[in-house]
Amino acid sequence: MDLSRPYWNMEVEPKLNTPEMRELQNEKLVRNMPAIYDRIPLVRKRMDEAGVGVEDIRSLDDLQKIPIYGQPQMRELLMEVGFDMKKILHMLMGDMADDVYVMAATSGTTGIPTPYPVVRSGLPLMREMNNRILWRCGVRPGHKIVLAFGLSMFLAGSPTLLALEDFPGITIIPVGAEAGTERIINFTRLFGGDVLMCTPSLALHLIERAPEIMGDSVKALGIKILLCGAEPGAGIPEVRERIEREYGAKLFDAGAGAGVSCDHPEYQGMHWIADDMVYYELVNPETGKNVPLQDGATGLGVFTTLGAEGSGIMGIRMTLGDVHQVFTSPCPCGKSGFRYRIVGRTDDMLKVKGVMVYPAQIKSVVESFIPRTTGEFRILLDEPPPRVVPPLKIRIEYGEQVREGDLASLTEEVQEKMHRMVKIRPEIQWIPPRTLPRSDKKTQYIEKLYEKK
């Protein structure tokens, strides 16, 4: 095995995001569409309802004729069949439902988990995808991977244990998030884990707790590579910088599809590494129309499997509800694959004079002004979202060292950058540092003034 090679798969990965690859995608889709239509009742239903026949799909572009499918549609279907999972699995996978090997699912905090079944025949693809990601993060034979995502039914839990199975020479230390901070730290140290897979918030939490638990900074753990995902964070400059500095390690962001960030010092988004397996589109969440994949374009990330399986998490035009911004220009890191970063979720969307705005975009601008801001802010809404009567009002904490007299020019700078990055010019209300309530849970960036009226 050539350990110095840049990619896990030297045959496919150099071709990612090339016209040749697009040819291949086109060919695969058209070839497999009849089988997918035949085998997958849900695809058949969706195509029939849209009046789209198999013969109408003669190229990748024709795919847009099929409406996208996401969690809202899935929840509706679940209610329609009275939460009969057997029926749902059959709808999602046809006869392959008998071939489900591991049943993964969302956590189901809303009461009803969304199933993400792993089929036996899909394991090789899952493994190939994971191997590409691990290789790009610098994982090599001999590394010891601490698996600290929840080991339960989540995709990053038990299925990952299986997905890692044919990466050569690694040791897995399956501590699991459920084991708690203390055991994660102790077992990592005791068994010499040097790669840590977990959520960014857990990575941050370990920084705080390490001194108390092991009487030393988290750096003493000896982690060399962090692979974070399952929530935003690893793409936020402030968070990245802190984690990399405190651990003395490289941090990679993965997830929300088949992607992983690169090792360029500045975050470039996640490289999409699976063109040969999954076709990626951007879709305008309002109109449902395709957004051309051009540098800087924004839209819902929509996935279509190119295999005859056509099932599971990446079926035909499935979306996780994440809004992506893509970058198709070559990455300064030199690696293949266009990049995407998550800028929000459709649930979070605001519309200001026709412009779609997501809190994560605002956050990213506010944080880019640290230490002149603390990074904390709130979006003030007078009416229920998504529509906002301009200007959008944002309350921002200024930094500890900032004087009142500096605020006027700071306002202009922030507005300028907002306009450049997010295409809006907000009204800014400054407040002193440490005024906004902090939370160790997910911060709510929106203040619903209309509820307090």
Added chain:
Amino acid sequence: MDLSRPYWNMEVEPKLNTPEMRELQNEKLVRNMPAIYDRIPLVRKRMDEAGVGVEDIRSLDDLQKIPIYGQPQMRELLMEVGFDMKKILHMLMGDMADDVYVMAATSGTTGIPTPYPVVRSGLPLMREMNNRILWRCGVRPGHKIVLAFGLSMFLAGSPTLLALEDFPGITIIPVGAEAGTERIINFTRLFGGDVLMCTPSLALHLIERAPEIMGDSVKALGIKILLCGAEPGAGIPEVRERIEREYGAKLFDAGAGAGVSCDHPEYQGMHWIADDMVYYELVNPETGKNVPLQDGATGLGVFTTLGAEGSGIMGIRMTLGDVHQVFTSPCPCGKSGFRYRIVGRTDDMLKVKGVMVYPAQIKSVVESFIPRTTGEFRILLDEPPPRVVPPLKIRIEYGEQVREGDLASLTEEVQEKMHRMVKIRPEIQWIPPRTLPRSDKKTQYIEKLYEKK
């Protein structure tokens, strides 16, 4: 695949516990011993210290020349090397330490977990063993297995997920004990799990909680097979009867080596199903001498791998510290493999006039008198164990319907059975039902009067 065949492995399992198998074990051991001695530093150290050379092991019987190895010795070794796991792994496995695929370990409630590494080359054996066990429990293609042991580093957790990998046609629902009762019940129901793998105490707990969580008895879950282990319980008549009745399911007991109970209505112990992979001995915990494997014999269960791997949980003469009673006569169920039941742990041992007595043995006799006893009892010790000045004093709760006048004859009956089963004639103090404190944790059966003096 012949779904009606009695064993997973029709070539090996019919030969379990036969002279032919013993021949095969003998041959394997003698053939592999030189390689094991060469490859495994810990085996080399132990044999060197005992003055036993490879040339001294010319048959299974010669194995007794090597002293047994258990948790106390392992803890000593851990301290000796300053808890350096890398060193320990090398001692346990030699170069195979580089081939560790999943690091399993004990929970480490004592602070330091004992490592039970799973090596890549050991996976096929692990899978073969698990497949034999599952097949004997009636698991067949199409079954949906709820994995509700802790999914963390315990042997019954993440390693089991991997061990199940080549059993055909099953679906695994990896909920994990950590997910909590409510989610275990909800996910089992939602995804149609029909096989439940968990500790007996969790199985009991689900009975209590089911009505409140799903508004129905646990039977409504539709579990057909329970595979319990990791603690005693599934072998206790009262517990068995309750679980089988409440679930409307078959309960199987597995663990503490390579065993699983059969489907005979009365518990017959666990059939040892891995003669071709692991050689089983009984050893007198006091003298260290072998106990002949005869019907009813008692001793420490001691395991020796017969593969060239010679590593991990089943190395050379390793013991988990469990005291077994074996049954070598044919089982009324008709299946192959001698049986063993766990009667206690070396830590629990009492010695009454030279007779080794374990609380679990007392328990089993007291419970056999339900409903004339409640099953609850305490052993009263005037001096620290293990030595007890006879007679052993036992306080037992009589049953609700028992009258004072019946106690004299009941005393005689209990003493008679104790003498027959445990070889002691205890002094019995009767107390009214519901006098002894109940606990949902592990009950302490010993009352240390000497500490109260």
